[in-house]
Amino acid sequence: MIRLPLALSSVCIASLLTVASVANAQTAAAPAAADAGRLHAADQAFVADATKGVSTQRDAARIATARSTDRDVKAFAERVSTDNAKISDALRAASPRGVDVPKNDPDAAVLASINNLRGADFDKTYIEQVALAGEQKTLAAFQAEIASGRDEQLKAAATKALPTIQEHYAMAQDLAKRKHLATSAQ
CATH class of the missing domain: 1.20.5 (Single alpha-helices involved in coiled-coils or other helix-helix interfaces)
Known part of the structure; x- marks a missing residue:
C-alpha cells in the first residue's frame, strides 16, 4: 500500500x-x-406570427415588383420589401439565445394566391390580400407583443418596428383608395 x-x-x-x-x-x-431559451406563450406567438407576416409581406413584394405593371404597386412593394428585410433582421437579433427564429417563413397559401396572376388581376389581389389583409395581421401581431409580451428585447424590437408597419398599412389603404378598391381588409 x-x-x-x-x-x-x-x-x-x-x-x-x-x-x-x-x-x-x-x-x-x-x-x-x-x-x-424558453419564451412565454405571448412571446412565442409573436415570434411565429411576426416572422410569418414579415416574410410573407417581403416575398409577396418581391413577386409584385416582377409581376405588376402598375408603378404605384411596384413602389409600394419595393418599400415593403426593403423595410421588412430590416425588420426581419431586427427580430432575429432581438430574440433570446436558443430561440429559433426562422429566416424565411412565408405563408405559402398567400404567395400561391398571387403567384400566377398578372396585370390588373395581380394588382387587385396583391392590394387586397397582401397589402391590406397581410399588413393588418402583421400590425396586430406587433401590437399584441407590445401589449402582452414579456421578453423586453422582443417588445423593444416590436415597438421600434411598429411605426414602419403602421406606415405600410396606411400606404396600403391609400393605394387601395387610389385603385378604387375597399380600404379595409375583408
Missing part, C-alpha cells in the same frame, strides 16, 4: 471534492440554461 503524506492526501481529497462540486453545479445549471 502506498502511503502519502497527510498534506498531500488532504490536497487530493480537496481536489476531488472541488471537481465533484463543479460537476454538480454544471448539471444544475443545464436546466436553467434550457429554461432561458
